[in-house]
Amino acid sequence: xxxxxxxxxxxxxxxxxxxxxxxxxxxxxxxxxxxxxxxxxxxxxxxxxxxxxxxxxxxxxxxxxxxxxxxxxxxxxxxxxxxxxxxxxxxxxxxxxxxxxxxxxxxxxxxxxxxxxxxxxxxxxxxxxxxxxxxxxxxxxxxxxxxxxxxxxxxxxxxxxxxxxxxxxxxxxxxxxxxxxxxxxxxxxxxxxxxxxxxxxxxxxxxxxxxxxxxxxxxxxxxxxxxxxxxxxxxxxxxxxxxxxxxxxxxxxxxxxxxxxxxxxxxxxxxxxxxxxxxxxxxxxxxxxxxxxxxxxxxxxxxxxxxxxxxxxxxxxxxxxxxxxxxxxxxxxxxxxxxxxxxxxxxxxxxxxxxxxxxxxxxxxxxxxxxxxxxxxxxxxxxxxxxxxxxxxxxxxxxxxxxxxxxxxxxxxxxxxxxxxxxxxxxxxxxxxxxxxxxxxxxxxxxxxxxxxxxxxxxxxxxxxxxxxxxxxxxxxxxxxxxxxxxxxxxxxxxxxxxxxxxxxxxxxxxxxxxxxxxxxxxxxxxxxxxxxxxxxxxxxxxxxxxxxxxxxxxxxxxxxxxxxxxxxxxxxxxxxxxxxxxxxxxxxxxxxxxxxxxxxxxxxxxxxxxxxxxxxxxxxxxxxxxxxxxxxxxxxxxxxxxxxxxxxxxxxxxxxxxxxxxxxxxxxxxxxxxxxxxxxxxxxxxxxxxxxxxxxxxxxxxxxxxxxxxxxxxxxxxxxxxxxxxxxxxxxxxxxxxxxxxxxxxxxxxxxxxxxxxxxxxxxxxxxxxxxxxxxxxxxxxxxxxxxxxxxxxxxxxxxxxxxxxxxxxxxxxxxxxxxxxxxxxxxxxxxxxxxxxxxxxxxxxxxxxxxxxxxxxxxxxxxxx
Amino acid sequence: xxxxxxxxxxxxxxxxxxxxxxxxxxxxxxxxxxxxxxxxxxxxxxxxxxxxxxxxxxxxxxxxxxxxxxxxxxxxxxxxxxxxxxxxxxxxxxxxxxxxxxxxxxxxxx
Numbered sequence: 001x002x003x004x005x006x007x008x009x010x011x012x013x014x015x016x017x018x019x020x021x022x023x024x025x026x027x028x029x030x031x032x033x034x035x036x037x038x039x040x041x042x043x044x045x046x047x048x049x050x051x052x053x054x055x056x057x058x059x060x061x062x063x064x065x066x067x068x069x070x071x072x073x074x075x076x077x078x079x080x081x082x083x084x085x086x087x088x089x090x091x092x093x094x095x096x097x098x099x100x101x102x103x104x105x106x107x108x109x110x111x112x113x114x115x116x117x118x119x120x121x122x123x124x125x126x127x128x129x130x131x132x133x134x135x136x137x138x139x140x141x142x143x144x145x146x147x148x149x150x151x152x153x154x155x156x157x158x159x160x161x162x163x164x165x166x167x168x169x170x171x172x173x174x175x176x177x178x179x180x181x182x183x184x185x186x187x188x189x190x191x192x193x194x195x196x197x198x199x200x201x202x203x204x205x206x207x208x209x210x211x212x213x214x215x216x217x218x219x220x221x222x223x224x225x226x227x228x229x230x231x232x233x234x235x236x237x238x239x240x241x242x243x244x245x246x247x248x249x250x251x252x253x254x255x256x257x258x259x260x261x262x263x264x265x266x267x268x269x270x271x272x273x274x275x276x277x278x279x280x281x282x283x284x285x286x287x288x289x290x291x292x293x294x295x296x297x298x299x300x301x302x303x304x305x306x307x308x309x310x311x312x313x314x315x316x317x318x319x320x321x322x323x324x325x326x327x328x329x330x331x332x333x334x335x336x337x338x339x340x341x342x343x344x345x346x347x348x349x350x351x352x353x354x355x356x357x358x359x360x361x362x363x364x365x366x367x368x369x370x371x372x373x374x375x376x377x378x379x380x381x382x383x384x385x386x387x388x389x390x391x392x393x394x395x396x397x398x399x400x401x402x403x404x405x406x407x408x409x410x411x412x413x414x415x416x417x418x419x420x421x422x423x424x425x426x427x428x429x430x431x432x433x434x435x436x437x438x439x440x441x442x443x444x445x446x447x448x449x450x451x452x453x454x455x456x457x458x459x460x461x462x463x464x465x466x467x468x469x470x471x472x473x474x475x476x477x478x479x480x481x482x483x484x485x486x487x488x489x490x491x492x493x494x495x496x497x498x499x500x501x502x503x504x505x506x507x508x509x510x511x512x513x514x515x516x517x518x519x520x521x522x523x524x525x526x527x528x529x530x531x532x533x534x535x536x537x538x539x540x541x542x543x544x545x546x547x548x549x550x551x552x553x554x555x556x557x558x559x560x561x562x563x564x565x566x567x568x569x570x571x572x573x574x575x576x577x578x579x580x581x582x583x584x585x586x587x588x589x590x591x592x593x594x595x596x597x598x599x600x601x602x603x604x605x606x607x608x609x610x611x612x613x614x615x616x617x618x619x620x621x622x623x624x625x626x627x628x629x630x631x632x633x634x635x636x637x638x639x640x641x642x643x644x645x646x647x648x649x650x651x652x653x654x655x656x657x658x659x660x661x662x663x664x665x666x667x668x669x670x671x672x673x674x675x676x677x678x679x680x681x682x683x684x685x686x687x688x689x690x691x692x693x694x695x696x697x698x699x700x701x702x703x704x705x706x707x708x709x710x711x712x713x714x715x716x717x718x719x720x721x722x723x724x725x726x727x728x729x730x731x732x733x734x735x736x737x738x739x740x741x742x743x744x745x746x747x748x749x750x751x752x753x754x755x756x757x758x759x760x761x762x763x764x765x766x767x768x769x770x771x772x773x774x775x776x777x778x779x780x781x782x783x784x785x786x787x788x789x790x791x792x793x794x795x796x797x798x799x800x801x802x803x804x805x806x807x808x809x810x811x812x813x814x815x816x817x818x819x820x821x822x823x824x825x826x827x828x829x830x831x832x833x834x835x836x837x838x839x840x841x842x843x844x845x846x847x848x849x850x851x852x853x854x855x856x857x858x859x860x861x862x863x864x865x866x867x
Numbered sequence: 868x869x870x871x872x873x874x875x876x877x878x879x880x881x882x883x884x885x886x887x888x889x890x891x892x893x894x895x896x897x898x899x900x901x902x903x904x905x906x907x908x909x910x911x912x913x914x915x916x917x918x919x920x921x922x923x924x925x926x927x928x929x930x931x932x933x934x935x936x937x938x939x940x941x942x943x944x945x946x947x948x949x950x951x952x953x954x955x956x957x958x959x960x961x962x963x964x965x966x967x968x969x970x971x972x973x974x975x976x977x
Binding site for chain 2: 023025026027028029030031032033034036037053054057058059060061062063
């Protein structure tokens with residue numbers, strides 16, 4: 001018969017799919033017979049057309065499959081049977097079950113952390129009723145032809161002009177991040193963190209008031225609104241409207257009490273003062289009318305419904321152009337950012353609070369997926385390896401009448417059972433690691449709590465089921481493909497080496513991951529150590545930095561200096577080499593040259609105290625007025641002077657003042673390993689100090705500390721003595737490095753242990769499956785060593801390939817992700833790369849070796865007697 | 868009793884099977900119905916009727932010879948059971964009864 005006499009294949013297939021099996025033979029036979037008849041009489045085209053119509057008309061209840069009604073009764077019994085069989089298999093193969101469950105549990109614990117973490121992060125700022133219409137105005141600072149600096153802040157002036165001149169914006173909220181410090185009530189001092197905000201704040205954001213009127217609470221100057229917890233702390237009751245608080249010798253009246261701020265708010269505060277307060281003082285008025293004073297104030301917009309952010313962006317552009325045309329010290333471009341994209345954010349400067357970088361969330365998800373997939377691979381691998389043992393069961397089930405779908409369901413159900421058992425262990429592990437995780441870095445500790453809600457429990461459970469399905473998929477599919485006849489004949493060959501190929505690839509991927517993580521840990525650790533022990537060019541050893549906390553610098557310095565263990569003391573505005581930087585443009589007087597110059601303000605003792613090396617000139621002279629500066633070599637070079645001596649006595653316009661250069665100091669690392677050395681200067685000042693730097697020599701640090709603390713309390717009883725060793729501050733600076741080290745370290749351990757578990761299972765299986773072969777070889781004279789080689793050979797090749805892939809990949813990852821901005825990085829040599837890979841290979845070979853040795857050492861008589 | 872009722876189409880199918888005697892399977896039944904009543908019945912519709920008749924116990928079936936044009940599939944031959952024959956008789960007698968009761972005059976077309 002030629003092709004034209006065949007009815008359309010697709011329609012036949014369709015009919016077969018929808019037709020009840022009992023009628024299929026009869027009906028398809030009739031349809032085909034009719035088709036042949038028609039084809040002869042009316043031509044094949046017409047016949048095909050009729051055939052299609054006939055198939056469509058077959059869609060009626062009497063013809064269609066009735067699977068649902070038929071299987072509903074059986075299901076419960078079937079599922080009971082599945083779970084009994086699943087439990088029996090679990091108990092029968094204790095080693096493999098343990099490997100599967102432990103592996104899955106470890107990876108799931110990591111995943112649970114991630115789920116709780118991501119849920120919490122994504123839940124940020126979702127409680128604002130008008131949230132979808134709220135935007136923040138960000139500033140891009142354009143300056144010096146460099147890449148623009150992205151700031152989350154905007155000037156108060158910008159907020160004011162947006163409010164006055166752009167009626168298309170429904171509400172403008174200005175926030176000034178400066179209500180920090182002490183508040184006095186009844187002679188008691190309380191420390192409070194908060195903002196000065198414009199009156200619209202409570203209308204735009206959803207922060208409900210317990211007491212007071214939200215519409216007028218922040219209208220008047222010297223109004224303050226506090227949260228209920230703060231009210232309890234200060235007054236020991238909540239209804240405190242009308243009470244008076246004192247701050248900086250000004251009285252504030254409490255006009256409202258807020259419900260506590262939810263954890264998931266990017267705005268975190270204990271008190272809100274009215275921004276109108278600022279307009280009452282001359283200094284305040286000046287600071288809020290400067291376009292470039294954009295460092296600590298924020299502008300939020302509420303757009304009317306129907307207005308897009310693009311429209312508002314046009315208004316912002318207009319305003320930016322207008323202000324930039326007035327020739328400010330630097331140009332600013334304002335940008336819209338929706339409330340939802342503020343947290344997690346993308347690393348803008350001057351965020352109002354710690355913002356979790358999007359990058360962190362993303363890399364966490366990716367790393368977790370890697371670990372979870374690795375564990376799923378294990379499950380798939382081991383179940384496939386074991387599938388031979390279960391082939392007979394599948395065969396019998398099929399013969400008795402199980403459909404493919406049922407076999408599939410059975411194995412999926414088994415995988416789900418295992419993953420739910422693992423969930424139990426994973427949950428315990430989760431409780432165990434949670435505190436560690438929260439300590440991992442300050443982003444995490446400041447923004448999330450990982451509290452468990454019903455929603456999160458539900459997600460955990462769904463996740464476990466999903467993992468079960470995912471890991472059971474491949475083995476279940478493999479099982480359904482078995483042909484009952486060949487299984488029962490005992491002639492099953494699972495596609496032989498081809499399937500083994502998949503398993504080898506899976507193991508290879510796992511090894512690549514483990515080695516990659518191990519290498520990354522080594523590299524991160526090296527870089528971290530390098531940064532800590534980096535030669536900064538001055539001494540940080542035995543330097544204790546004491547935060548002044550608004551005390552009189554001279555007074556406190558003298559008090560602390562009186563402790564005999566203190567060898568030297570100096571004052572500084574900030575601690576260099578810990579990441580904080582301060583800069584302004586320095587220009588030569590009567591000369592065009594100007595360069596961006598970093599600085600810290602110090603007193604005359606600082607250079608000696610920190611063992612800075614003066615190359616020319618001399619230290620600050622205290623007898624002369626406060627106009628002296630000491631610059632570094634870079635300054636001399638970049639400013640265009642030919643020698644160190646030439647700059648002495650030069651006059652420099654800097655920080656709106658004129659300074660005289662009195663000395664040149666040797667270049668040192670005032671920044672971190674992330675910054676290159678650029679022009680820098682020490683500026684002489686007598687105020688504006690925030691730290692006392694003590695050089696301490698002591699054999700008993702605890703005693704010295706308590707002496708210092710006593711000295712502190714003679715001056716200040718309100719604040720706690722707060723001292724940090726310089727080296728500790730530097731350690732804290734490299735927190736990101738150490739936390740990525742910890743993260744990779746943890747993941748390396750997880751990934752390595754999971755892949756080792758998988759390998760252990762595979763090696764055990766390989767040895768078991770080849771018992772007879774090994775014994776025969778042994779009887780014929782093979783040594784234990786020969787057998788070891790024989791069994792390890794395959795795995796060895798995989799390990800070598802994995803190392804080949806892992807080394808360049810992790811190297812690349814380290815360079816692009818971990819140290820992308822580092823100016824002073826480590827040299828990556830052979831051992832840094834190889835050590836991780838070698839370690840993993842070594843553990844792997846031991847794992848395989850123990851299994852192989854066990855098989856090789858077994859008494860041949862035992863296994864040959866088996867038949 | 869529900870189920871013993873014989874629909875009009877079902878009655879025709881039953882009678883056709885009787886007419887075809889030994890050779891009653893899907894295609895022939897369809898053709899015979901087409902030939903005698905001029906109704907083009909789809910195989911699906913016929914299947915529904917046959918299923919109903921089978922459920923009521925009016926017909927029985929057995930597999931018969933396969934042919935090449937059927938793709939090697941067997942035919943299913945249908946026979947009317949005694950119960951089916953009774954049902955036909957009953958339907959006929961009800962009708963006859965009714966026919967006999969109609970006054971002759973009324974039948975004449977006006």
